[in-house]
Amino acid sequence: KILAALGLNNLQSLSLGVRDSAEGCLVQFLLNAPESQRQGLLKLLAFPAKDAQPPAFVPSDAVKFTRWRLNFEQAWNTLENMLVEINPQYAGIIKLIVDNAGKDKDPNFDLRKNLLANLGDDILSYEKPPRRPTLEELSSPPSLYLVGSPRAEQLAAALKALGSILPQQTTKLKEREFLGRKVYSLNMASAGKDGKKVDRSLH
Numbered sequence: 001k002i003l004a005a006l007g008l009n010n011l012q013s014l015s016l017g018v019r020d021s022a023e024g025c026l027v028q029f030l031l032n033a034p035e036s037q038r039q040g041l042l043k044l045l046a047f048p049a050k051d052a053q054p055p056a057f058v059p060s061d062a063v064k065f066t067r068w069r070l071n072f073e074q075a076w077n078t079l080e081n082m083l084v085e086i087n088p089q090y091a092g093i094i095k096l097i098v099d100n101a102g103k104d105k106d107p108n109f110d111l112r113k114n115l116l117a118n119l120g121d122d123i124l125s126y127e128k129p130p131r132r133p134t135l136e137e138l139s140s141p142p143s144l145y146l147v148g149s150p151r152a153e154q155l156a157a158a159l160k161a162l163g164s165i166l167p168q169q170t171t172k173l174k175e176r177e178f179l180g181r182k183v184y185s186l187n188m189a190s191a192g193k194d195g196k197k198v199d200r201s202l203h
Contacts, residue, residue, distance in 0.1 A: 007040030064127035072119030114158035122148030
């Protein structure tokens, strides 16, 4: 029953290929399943045929680049259906959690409508070389993560609302203007390798 819900019963073949060269390493993982029978994990992994090349704003000195064309809303619905099929009791639990998320702080907040429905189908990240050859800089080089949204203002408002329901020990969201854009910043303190407090920011 679990294999059927995951969609693995419809898997016909799989293969893995690795090619290493002076320019880098290419890894290909191929799954073969009829499109009409894809469900569960196989449906999650079947990304639409959309552009995954680096956009023009990605700098030429970037050392790492990732672009994932995943439809967030569709992926969430697929994941939810998969869990419900494995155990129907999960339906009530998932609905209870999603429907009540943030309600204690904002009765009008709707996780599905405000957050999930405003997530797009483009996840992009890149990393630049460390600024200085120190252990601290090497462990945390400059990096940027981007998530596409068809309604960016509504998504930003939803993330701001989520910031208000974070635990009290977490610093609340700060808002500022930069080059005509709104920037929300959240300080997220964490423990370093030596146990000392490390300040990290999410913008």
